Amino acid sequence: xxxxxxxxxxxxxxxxxxxxxxxxxxxxxxxxxxxxxxxxxxxxxxxxxxxxxxxxxxxxxxxxxxxxxxxxxxxxxxxxxxxxxxxxxxxxxxxxxxxxxxxxxxxxxxxxxxxxxxxxxxxxxxxxxxxxxxxxxxxxxxxxxxxxxxxxxxxxxxxxxxxxxxxxxxxxxxxxxxxxxxxxxxxxxxxxxxxxxxxxxxxxxxxxxxxxxxxxxxxxxxxxxxxxxxxxxxxxx
Amino acid sequence: xxxxxxxxxxxxxxxxxxxxxxxxxxxxxxxxxxxxxxxxxxxxxxxxxxxxxxxxxxxxxxxxxxxxxxxxxxxxxxxxxxxxxxxxxxxxxxxxxxxxxxxxxxxxxxxxxxxxxxxxxxxxxxxxxxxxxxxxxxxxxxxxxxxxxxxxxxxxxxxxxxxxxxxxxxxxxxxxxxxxxxxxxxxxxxxxxxxxx
Numbered sequence: 196x197x198x199x200x201x202x203x204x205x206x207x208x209x210x211x212x213x214x215x216x217x218x219x220x221x222x223x224x225x226x227x228x229x230x231x232x233x234x235x236x237x238x239x240x241x242x243x244x245x246x247x248x249x250x251x252x253x254x255x256x257x258x259x260x261x262x263x264x265x266x267x268x269x270x271x272x273x274x275x276x277x278x279x280x281x282x283x284x285x286x287x288x289x290x291x292x293x294x295x296x297x298x299x300x301x302x303x304x305x306x307x308x309x310x311x312x313x314x315x316x317x318x319x320x321x322x323x324x325x326x327x328x329x330x331x332x333x334x335x336x337x338x339x340x341x342x343x344x345x346x347x348x349x350x351x352x353x354x355x356x357x358x359x360x361x362x363x364x365x366x367x368x369x370x371x372x373x374x375x376x377x378x379x380x381x382x383x384x385x386x387x388x389x390x391x392x393x394x395x396x397x398x399x400x401x402x403x404x405x406x407x408x409x410x411x412x413x414x415x416x417x418x419x420x421x422x423x424x425x426x427x428x429x430x431x432x
Numbered sequence: 433x434x435x436x437x438x439x440x441x442x443x444x445x446x447x448x449x450x451x452x453x454x455x456x457x458x459x460x461x462x463x464x465x466x467x468x469x470x471x472x473x474x475x476x477x478x479x480x481x482x483x484x485x486x487x488x489x490x491x492x493x494x495x496x497x498x499x500x501x502x503x504x505x506x507x508x509x510x511x512x513x514x515x516x517x518x519x520x521x522x523x524x525x526x527x528x529x530x531x532x533x534x535x536x537x538x539x540x541x542x543x544x545x546x547x548x549x550x551x552x553x554x555x556x557x558x559x560x561x562x563x564x565x566x567x568x569x570x571x572x573x574x575x576x577x578x579x580x581x582x583x584x585x586x587x588x589x590x591x592x593x594x595x596x597x598x599x600x601x602x603x604x605x606x607x608x609x610x611x612x613x614x615x616x617x618x619x620x621x622x623x624x625x626x627x628x629x
Contacts, residue, residue, distance in 0.1 A: 236592065379563075398588045399581055402555040409548065419549045421556035 197263070198358050198390035199225040199248055204257035206243050206413075217243040219413040220257070225392055227358065230385040232393045232401035235410035241394045242363060244410065248392060249361045250278045262358065279308060282359045283352025287367040290348035291336040297343075298323060298332040301351045308355060322350050326380055342373025349380050353389055360384055360391045366400050378403040435467065436475050436484075437510040440503050443485060447498040450476055461572045479503070525587075529594055533601070544595050548588060555584040 206218040218240045225231050233241050246252035247259050250266050259266045261281060266274060283304075291300045301319035306312055323332045326346055336344055345365050352360050362381065366374035378400050381391050385405075393404060401407045409417040435457070442448065442456050454472045458465070476497055479485040484503035490496050499507075525547065532540040558580045565574040 382563075398552065398555055398585050399559075402552065402559040402581070404556075407552050407556070409545070417545050417549045419552035419556065421560060422553055426553070426557060 196227040197224050198227050198229075198261070199223070199392065200258075200260040200263075201244070201248060202258045202260065204244075204247055204254040204259060206240075206247065206252065207255045216413050218247070218254070221410075221413070221415055222257075223248075223408065223415075225359070225390045227390055228385050228388055229406070230382060230391045230393070230404045232395060232404035232407045233410060234395060234398070234401050234407055236396070238412075239410040240413040241410055243413075245361055245363055245392065245394050248359075249282050249284060250274055279304070280355065281357055282361060283349075283354075283357045285345065285348045285352050285360070285362040285365045287364040290351070291344055293336050296333050296335055297328065297339065297347045300336070300347060301354055304351060304354050310355075319350075319354065322354060323347070326350050326383075340373065341369050342376055345369065345373075345377050346380050349377065349384065353384055353387075358389060360389050362391065362393045364395055365393070366395065366397060371399075374400060434510065435471065436479055437507065439472070439475060439479065440484060440499055440507050440510075443497055443499040444504060444507055447488075447496050449490075449494055449496055453497070526594075529598065533598060540598055541595070544591055544598075548591050551584050551588050551591070555581060555588070558584065 201221060201223040204218055204221050205216070208215045208217055221240070221244060223231070223244070233244060235241050243252065247254050250259070250261070253259075253267060261277060264277070266277075269277065291297070292303070295303065298316060298319045301322055302310075302312070302315035305315035305318055310318070320329065320332050323329050326349070328343060328346055328350065331339055331343055331347075336347075339347065349360070349362075349365070352362075360381070365381075366377050369377065374397070381393060382403055385391050391404075393401070395401050405420065407419045408415055409419075438457055438460075439453055442453055442460075448456070450472050451469065453476070454467050454469055457467055457472075476485065480487060480497075482502075484500055484506050485497050486500050487495050487497055529540060529543065532538050532543045558577050562574065562577045562581065565577055
Protein backbone atom coordinates (compact mmCIF):
# COMPACT_ATOMS: atom_id res chain seq x y z
CA UNK A 196 0.00 0.00 0.00
CA UNK A 197 1.37 3.36 -1.02
CA UNK A 198 1.36 5.83 1.86
CA UNK A 199 3.07 8.75 0.16
CA UNK A 200 3.21 9.48 -3.52
CA UNK A 201 5.04 12.49 -4.85
CA UNK A 202 4.26 12.70 -8.53
CA UNK A 203 6.54 14.85 -10.71
CA UNK A 204 6.62 17.58 -8.13
CA UNK A 205 8.35 20.89 -8.73
CA UNK A 206 8.80 23.84 -6.40
CA UNK A 207 9.91 27.21 -7.65
CA UNK A 208 10.58 30.14 -5.34
CA UNK A 209 10.52 33.75 -6.56
CA UNK A 210 10.37 34.88 -10.15
CA UNK A 211 12.43 36.67 -12.78
CA UNK A 212 16.04 37.23 -11.73
CA UNK A 213 15.37 35.82 -8.27
CA UNK A 214 13.72 32.65 -9.56
CA UNK A 215 15.10 29.57 -7.82
CA UNK A 216 14.10 26.04 -8.75
CA UNK A 217 14.27 24.16 -5.46
CA UNK A 218 12.73 20.97 -6.82
CA UNK A 219 12.47 19.94 -10.43
CA UNK A 220 10.24 17.06 -11.52
CA UNK A 221 10.82 14.80 -8.53
CA UNK A 222 8.81 11.61 -8.08
CA UNK A 223 8.91 9.40 -5.02
CA UNK A 224 6.65 6.62 -3.73
CA UNK A 225 6.87 5.33 -0.19
CA UNK A 226 5.04 2.14 0.72
CA UNK A 227 3.68 1.02 4.06
CA UNK A 228 6.55 -0.48 6.07
CA UNK A 229 9.18 1.15 3.89
CA UNK A 230 12.09 3.25 5.12
CA UNK A 231 13.43 5.74 2.59
CA UNK A 232 16.38 8.04 3.18
CA UNK A 233 16.98 11.22 1.19
CA UNK A 234 20.57 12.41 0.89
CA UNK A 235 22.08 15.41 -0.78
CA UNK A 236 24.29 18.41 -0.12
CA UNK A 237 22.94 21.63 1.42
CA UNK A 238 20.57 23.31 -0.97
CA UNK A 239 19.81 20.13 -2.92
CA UNK A 240 16.09 20.34 -2.14
CA UNK A 241 15.88 17.76 0.66
CA UNK A 242 13.97 19.94 3.09
CA UNK A 243 11.68 21.31 0.38
CA UNK A 244 10.81 17.73 -0.52
CA UNK A 245 10.04 16.90 3.10
CA UNK A 246 7.89 20.01 3.46
CA UNK A 247 5.88 19.00 0.39
CA UNK A 248 5.52 15.44 1.73
CA UNK A 249 4.26 16.78 5.05
CA UNK A 250 1.82 19.29 3.59
CA UNK A 251 3.79 22.20 5.07
CA UNK A 252 4.33 23.59 1.58
CA UNK A 253 2.67 23.07 -1.82
CA UNK A 254 4.34 22.13 -5.08
CA UNK A 255 4.22 24.65 -7.94
CA UNK A 256 3.81 21.71 -10.32
CA UNK A 257 2.94 18.05 -9.87
CA UNK A 258 1.01 16.40 -7.04
CA UNK A 259 1.46 15.06 -3.52
CA UNK A 260 -0.82 12.21 -2.47
CA UNK A 261 -1.18 11.01 1.10
CA UNK A 262 -2.85 7.62 1.39
CA UNK A 263 -4.21 8.12 -2.11
CA UNK A 264 -5.63 11.62 -1.61
CA UNK A 265 -4.26 14.69 -3.37
CA UNK A 266 -3.33 17.21 -0.67
CA UNK A 267 -4.06 20.08 -3.07
CA UNK A 268 -7.67 19.00 -3.41
CA UNK A 269 -8.43 19.09 0.31
CA UNK A 270 -10.15 21.85 2.23
CA UNK A 271 -8.03 23.58 4.85
CA UNK A 272 -9.91 21.75 7.62
CA UNK A 273 -9.49 18.32 5.98
CA UNK A 274 -5.83 19.00 5.32
CA UNK A 275 -5.07 19.96 8.88
CA UNK A 276 -6.94 16.90 10.15
CA UNK A 277 -5.06 14.62 7.73
CA UNK A 278 -1.72 16.11 8.75
CA UNK A 279 -2.52 15.73 12.43
CA UNK A 280 -3.80 12.17 12.22
CA UNK A 281 -1.60 10.69 9.55
CA UNK A 282 1.78 12.40 9.68
CA UNK A 283 4.35 12.68 12.45
CA UNK A 284 7.39 14.94 12.31
CA UNK A 285 10.75 14.71 14.01
CA UNK A 286 13.28 17.49 13.60
CA UNK A 287 16.91 17.85 14.65
CA UNK A 288 16.08 19.49 17.95
CA UNK A 289 13.47 21.30 19.98
CA UNK A 290 10.94 18.54 19.42
CA UNK A 291 9.64 18.30 22.96
CA UNK A 292 7.81 20.83 25.10
CA UNK A 293 10.15 21.51 28.04
CA UNK A 294 7.37 22.00 30.60
CA UNK A 295 5.81 18.58 29.98
CA UNK A 296 7.22 15.20 31.02
CA UNK A 297 8.20 12.65 28.38
CA UNK A 298 4.88 10.82 28.77
CA UNK A 299 2.90 14.08 28.69
CA UNK A 300 4.69 15.07 25.51
CA UNK A 301 3.71 11.78 23.89
CA UNK A 302 0.15 12.06 25.19
CA UNK A 303 -0.31 15.59 23.88
CA UNK A 304 -1.18 14.76 20.25
CA UNK A 305 -3.73 12.22 21.46
CA UNK A 306 -5.37 14.77 23.74
CA UNK A 307 -5.40 17.36 20.97
CA UNK A 308 -7.19 14.76 18.91
CA UNK A 309 -9.91 14.38 21.54
CA UNK A 310 -8.67 11.50 23.71
CA UNK A 311 -9.38 11.75 27.45
CA UNK A 312 -6.26 12.73 29.41
CA UNK A 313 -6.15 9.51 31.41
CA UNK A 314 -6.47 7.30 28.31
CA UNK A 315 -3.92 9.43 26.47
CA UNK A 316 -1.41 9.13 29.33
CA UNK A 317 -1.83 5.39 29.54
CA UNK A 318 -1.36 5.01 25.77
CA UNK A 319 1.73 7.24 26.00
CA UNK A 320 3.23 5.16 28.78
CA UNK A 321 2.75 1.89 26.96
CA UNK A 322 4.25 3.41 23.82
CA UNK A 323 7.30 4.60 25.77
CA UNK A 324 7.57 1.14 27.35
CA UNK A 325 7.59 -0.42 23.92
CA UNK A 326 10.55 1.72 22.83
CA UNK A 327 12.52 0.99 25.99
CA UNK A 328 11.91 4.39 27.59
CA UNK A 329 9.40 3.34 30.24
CA UNK A 330 11.88 4.19 33.00
CA UNK A 331 12.16 7.84 31.95
CA UNK A 332 8.46 8.45 31.18
CA UNK A 333 8.07 10.92 34.05
CA UNK A 334 11.22 12.90 33.42
CA UNK A 335 11.22 16.33 31.87
CA UNK A 336 13.11 16.74 28.57
CA UNK A 337 15.95 18.61 30.31
CA UNK A 338 16.63 15.45 32.34
CA UNK A 339 16.87 13.24 29.24
CA UNK A 340 19.96 12.69 27.08
CA UNK A 341 19.85 13.94 23.49
CA UNK A 342 19.30 10.41 22.22
CA UNK A 343 16.47 9.78 24.68
CA UNK A 344 14.82 13.06 23.69
CA UNK A 345 14.86 12.06 20.03
CA UNK A 346 13.45 8.61 20.81
CA UNK A 347 10.65 10.22 22.82
CA UNK A 348 10.04 12.55 19.85
CA UNK A 349 9.79 9.55 17.54
CA UNK A 350 7.36 7.85 19.91
CA UNK A 351 5.29 11.03 19.93
CA UNK A 352 5.41 11.24 16.13
CA UNK A 353 3.82 7.81 15.76
CA UNK A 354 1.18 8.02 18.51
CA UNK A 355 -2.38 7.45 17.45
CA UNK A 356 -1.41 5.08 14.64
CA UNK A 357 -0.02 7.69 12.28
CA UNK A 358 1.17 6.13 9.03
CA UNK A 359 3.88 8.50 7.81
CA UNK A 360 6.88 9.56 9.84
CA UNK A 361 8.96 12.41 8.41
CA UNK A 362 12.34 12.93 10.05
CA UNK A 363 14.63 15.85 9.21
CA UNK A 364 18.18 15.20 10.49
CA UNK A 365 16.96 13.64 13.75
CA UNK A 366 20.49 12.46 14.58
CA UNK A 367 22.24 15.72 13.74
CA UNK A 368 23.41 16.45 17.24
CA UNK A 369 23.87 12.92 18.57
CA UNK A 370 26.92 10.76 19.17
CA UNK A 371 27.41 7.56 17.20
CA UNK A 372 25.78 5.14 19.62
CA UNK A 373 22.74 7.37 20.33
CA UNK A 374 22.37 7.98 16.60
CA UNK A 375 22.26 4.24 15.97
CA UNK A 376 19.62 3.77 18.66
CA UNK A 377 17.46 6.38 16.90
CA UNK A 378 17.95 4.59 13.56
CA UNK A 379 17.06 1.27 15.16
CA UNK A 380 13.85 2.81 16.48
CA UNK A 381 12.94 4.22 13.05
CA UNK A 382 13.46 0.75 11.57
CA UNK A 383 11.18 -0.75 14.18
CA UNK A 384 8.48 1.79 13.32
CA UNK A 385 8.67 0.55 9.73
CA UNK A 386 8.39 -3.04 10.86
CA UNK A 387 5.27 -1.97 12.78
CA UNK A 388 3.73 -0.68 9.55
CA UNK A 389 4.73 2.97 9.38
CA UNK A 390 6.31 4.54 6.30
CA UNK A 391 9.41 6.55 7.17
CA UNK A 392 11.15 9.28 5.19
CA UNK A 393 14.47 10.37 6.67
CA UNK A 394 16.54 13.32 5.57
CA UNK A 395 20.16 13.06 6.49
CA UNK A 396 23.58 13.96 5.26
CA UNK A 397 25.04 11.10 7.27
CA UNK A 398 25.69 8.07 5.10
CA UNK A 399 25.98 5.76 8.06
CA UNK A 400 22.44 6.58 9.06
CA UNK A 401 21.05 6.55 5.54
CA UNK A 402 22.37 2.99 5.23
CA UNK A 403 19.66 1.84 7.65
CA UNK A 404 16.99 2.63 5.05
CA UNK A 405 15.52 0.25 2.51
CA UNK A 406 16.25 2.76 -0.20
CA UNK A 407 18.47 5.83 -0.42
CA UNK A 408 17.52 8.58 -2.87
CA UNK A 409 20.21 11.07 -3.85
CA UNK A 410 19.15 14.64 -4.60
CA UNK A 411 21.25 17.32 -6.20
CA UNK A 412 20.17 20.75 -7.43
CA UNK A 413 16.55 19.77 -6.97
CA UNK A 414 16.73 16.61 -9.03
CA UNK A 415 17.04 12.92 -8.22
CA UNK A 416 20.52 11.85 -9.32
CA UNK A 417 20.48 8.25 -8.19
CA UNK A 418 19.11 5.64 -5.89
CA UNK A 419 20.71 2.85 -3.87
CA UNK A 420 19.03 -0.26 -2.54
CA UNK A 421 20.90 -2.91 -0.58
CA UNK A 422 21.98 -6.00 -2.49
CA UNK A 423 19.62 -8.96 -2.07
CA UNK A 424 22.45 -11.20 -0.93
CA UNK A 425 26.05 -10.73 0.14
CA UNK A 426 27.88 -8.83 -2.56
CA UNK A 427 30.45 -6.62 -0.99
CA UNK A 428 31.41 -8.69 1.98
CA UNK A 429 31.40 -12.40 2.45
CA UNK A 430 31.83 -13.52 5.97
CA UNK A 431 34.63 -16.03 6.17
CA UNK A 432 33.23 -19.51 6.73
CA UNK B 433 47.74 -8.09 13.13
CA UNK B 434 49.67 -10.48 15.11
CA UNK B 435 48.69 -14.09 15.55
CA UNK B 436 51.73 -14.58 17.76
CA UNK B 437 50.70 -11.89 20.20
CA UNK B 438 47.12 -13.18 20.30
CA UNK B 439 48.39 -16.66 21.16
CA UNK B 440 50.57 -15.21 23.90
CA UNK B 441 47.55 -13.42 25.38
CA UNK B 442 45.61 -16.70 25.42
CA UNK B 443 48.54 -18.49 27.08
CA UNK B 444 48.80 -15.73 29.68
CA UNK B 445 45.55 -17.15 31.12
CA UNK B 446 47.11 -20.61 31.51
CA UNK B 447 48.95 -23.38 29.60
CA UNK B 448 47.15 -24.86 26.58
CA UNK B 449 47.50 -27.38 23.76
CA UNK B 450 48.06 -26.15 20.21
CA UNK B 451 44.62 -27.23 19.03
CA UNK B 452 42.90 -25.57 21.98
CA UNK B 453 44.70 -22.33 21.08
CA UNK B 454 43.36 -22.51 17.54
CA UNK B 455 39.74 -22.93 18.66
CA UNK B 456 40.04 -20.26 21.37
CA UNK B 457 41.55 -17.82 18.88
CA UNK B 458 38.79 -18.38 16.36
CA UNK B 459 36.06 -18.07 18.97
CA UNK B 460 37.56 -14.80 20.25
CA UNK B 461 37.74 -13.27 16.78
CA UNK B 462 34.21 -14.35 15.85
CA UNK B 463 35.57 -16.66 13.15
CA UNK B 464 36.58 -13.57 11.17
CA UNK B 465 40.14 -14.82 11.19
CA UNK B 466 40.29 -18.54 10.46
CA UNK B 467 43.63 -20.11 11.37
CA UNK B 468 44.90 -23.38 10.02
CA UNK B 469 46.39 -25.64 12.59
CA UNK B 470 49.73 -25.69 10.75
CA UNK B 471 49.97 -21.91 11.15
CA UNK B 472 49.35 -22.29 14.88
CA UNK B 473 52.17 -24.83 15.30
CA UNK B 474 54.68 -22.84 13.21
CA UNK B 475 53.88 -19.76 15.27
CA UNK B 476 54.27 -21.70 18.52
CA UNK B 477 57.60 -23.12 17.34
CA UNK B 478 58.87 -19.58 16.68
CA UNK B 479 57.61 -18.38 20.05
CA UNK B 480 59.46 -21.25 21.70
CA UNK B 481 62.61 -20.50 19.73
CA UNK B 482 62.43 -16.85 20.88
CA UNK B 483 61.97 -17.90 24.51
CA UNK B 484 58.47 -16.47 24.79
CA UNK B 485 56.82 -19.83 25.51
CA UNK B 486 58.03 -23.05 27.02
CA UNK B 487 56.73 -26.57 26.41
CA UNK B 488 56.05 -29.67 28.43
CA UNK B 489 54.69 -33.01 27.39
CA UNK B 490 51.52 -34.14 29.14
CA UNK B 491 50.51 -37.70 30.17
CA UNK B 492 49.11 -38.41 26.67
CA UNK B 493 52.37 -37.38 25.03
CA UNK B 494 50.84 -34.10 23.77
CA UNK B 495 52.81 -30.86 23.87
CA UNK B 496 51.42 -28.28 26.23
CA UNK B 497 52.49 -24.65 25.89
CA UNK B 498 53.05 -22.10 28.68
CA UNK B 499 53.97 -18.40 28.54
CA UNK B 500 57.35 -17.30 29.94
CA UNK B 501 58.23 -14.00 31.69
CA UNK B 502 59.73 -12.77 28.41
CA UNK B 503 56.42 -13.71 26.76
CA UNK B 504 54.50 -11.62 29.30
CA UNK B 505 56.81 -8.68 28.55
CA UNK B 506 56.09 -9.11 24.86
CA UNK B 507 52.31 -9.02 25.52
CA UNK B 508 52.74 -5.81 27.50
CA UNK B 509 54.76 -4.22 24.67
CA UNK B 510 52.11 -5.24 22.13
CA UNK B 511 49.33 -3.56 24.07
CA UNK B 512 51.46 -0.47 24.69
CA UNK B 513 52.33 0.04 21.01
CA UNK B 514 49.71 1.67 18.75
CA UNK B 515 49.00 -0.16 15.50
CA UNK B 516 50.49 1.62 12.46
CA UNK B 517 47.99 2.75 9.84
CA UNK B 518 48.22 0.97 6.51
CA UNK B 519 48.67 3.72 3.97
CA UNK B 520 48.16 3.15 0.26
CA UNK B 521 49.19 6.37 -1.49
CA UNK B 522 47.87 5.27 -4.89
CA UNK B 523 44.12 5.39 -4.89
CA UNK B 524 42.63 4.01 -8.07
CA UNK B 525 39.59 6.18 -7.55
CA UNK B 526 41.62 9.39 -7.33
CA UNK B 527 43.41 8.51 -10.57
CA UNK B 528 40.13 7.63 -12.25
CA UNK B 529 38.59 10.97 -11.29
CA UNK B 530 41.57 12.97 -12.52
CA UNK B 531 41.45 11.17 -15.86
CA UNK B 532 37.67 11.40 -16.07
CA UNK B 533 38.11 15.17 -15.95
CA UNK B 534 40.45 15.06 -18.94
CA UNK B 535 38.50 12.49 -20.92
CA UNK B 536 35.84 13.28 -23.47
CA UNK B 537 34.54 9.72 -23.02
CA UNK B 538 32.77 10.39 -19.74
CA UNK B 539 31.40 12.99 -17.39
CA UNK B 540 33.22 13.10 -14.07
CA UNK B 541 29.95 13.82 -12.23
CA UNK B 542 28.55 10.51 -13.49
CA UNK B 543 31.65 8.63 -12.38
CA UNK B 544 31.33 10.19 -8.93
CA UNK B 545 27.65 9.41 -8.63
CA UNK B 546 28.12 5.78 -9.69
CA UNK B 547 30.82 5.41 -7.09
CA UNK B 548 28.60 7.00 -4.46
CA UNK B 549 25.79 4.55 -5.16
CA UNK B 550 28.24 1.63 -5.01
CA UNK B 551 29.64 2.86 -1.69
CA UNK B 552 26.13 3.31 -0.35
CA UNK B 553 25.13 -0.22 -1.32
CA UNK B 554 28.13 -1.74 0.41
CA UNK B 555 27.31 0.38 3.45
CA UNK B 556 23.71 -0.85 3.39
CA UNK B 557 24.93 -4.43 3.25
CA UNK B 558 27.32 -4.00 6.18
CA UNK B 559 24.64 -2.16 8.20
CA UNK B 560 22.31 -5.16 7.82
CA UNK B 561 25.07 -7.54 8.91
CA UNK B 562 25.64 -5.25 11.87
CA UNK B 563 22.04 -5.51 12.99
CA UNK B 564 22.37 -9.32 12.92
CA UNK B 565 25.70 -9.26 14.75
CA UNK B 566 24.20 -7.04 17.43
CA UNK B 567 21.30 -9.45 17.88
CA UNK B 568 23.74 -12.39 18.11
CA UNK B 569 26.04 -10.56 20.54
CA UNK B 570 28.99 -11.36 18.27
CA UNK B 571 31.45 -8.72 19.48
CA UNK B 572 34.54 -9.38 17.34
CA UNK B 573 32.51 -9.48 14.15
CA UNK B 574 30.60 -6.36 15.20
CA UNK B 575 33.81 -4.35 15.75
CA UNK B 576 35.05 -5.47 12.35
CA UNK B 577 31.78 -4.36 10.71
CA UNK B 578 31.91 -1.02 12.53
CA UNK B 579 35.35 -0.45 11.03
CA UNK B 580 34.02 -1.20 7.54
CA UNK B 581 31.12 1.22 8.09
CA UNK B 582 33.47 4.06 8.99
CA UNK B 583 35.78 3.26 6.07
CA UNK B 584 32.85 3.41 3.65
CA UNK B 585 31.68 6.64 5.25
CA UNK B 586 35.15 8.13 4.88
CA UNK B 587 35.11 7.24 1.19
CA UNK B 588 31.69 8.82 0.75
CA UNK B 589 32.76 12.05 2.42
CA UNK B 590 35.89 12.10 0.36
CA UNK B 591 33.71 11.73 -2.77
CA UNK B 592 31.66 14.76 -1.67
CA UNK B 593 34.84 16.77 -1.28
CA UNK B 594 36.16 15.58 -4.67
CA UNK B 595 32.91 16.70 -6.24
CA UNK B 596 33.18 20.15 -4.70
CA UNK B 597 36.83 20.50 -5.74
CA UNK B 598 36.17 19.33 -9.28
CA UNK B 599 33.20 21.69 -9.62
CA UNK B 600 35.41 24.56 -8.52
CA UNK B 601 38.17 23.51 -10.90
CA UNK B 602 35.86 23.35 -13.90
CA UNK B 603 34.49 26.77 -12.86
CA UNK B 604 38.03 28.15 -12.98
CA UNK B 605 38.56 26.68 -16.44
CA UNK B 606 35.50 28.40 -17.74
CA UNK B 607 36.74 31.66 -16.25
CA UNK B 608 40.02 31.51 -18.14
CA UNK B 609 40.26 34.09 -20.89
CA UNK B 610 37.81 36.43 -19.26
CA UNK B 611 39.36 39.78 -18.33
CA UNK B 612 40.48 40.20 -14.76
CA UNK B 613 38.38 42.51 -12.64
CA UNK B 614 39.74 45.96 -11.93
CA UNK B 615 42.56 45.91 -9.45
CA UNK B 616 44.11 42.97 -11.25
CA UNK B 617 43.31 40.33 -8.67
CA UNK B 618 41.91 37.08 -9.99
CA UNK B 619 38.23 36.64 -9.26
CA UNK B 620 37.62 34.11 -6.50
CA UNK B 621 36.27 30.81 -7.74
CA UNK B 622 32.52 30.84 -8.12
CA UNK B 623 30.73 29.10 -5.31
CA UNK B 624 28.66 26.11 -6.35
CA UNK B 625 25.15 27.38 -7.01
CA UNK B 626 23.22 27.10 -3.85
CA UNK B 627 19.49 26.82 -4.00
CA UNK B 628 17.38 27.74 -1.07
CA UNK B 629 15.29 24.93 0.28
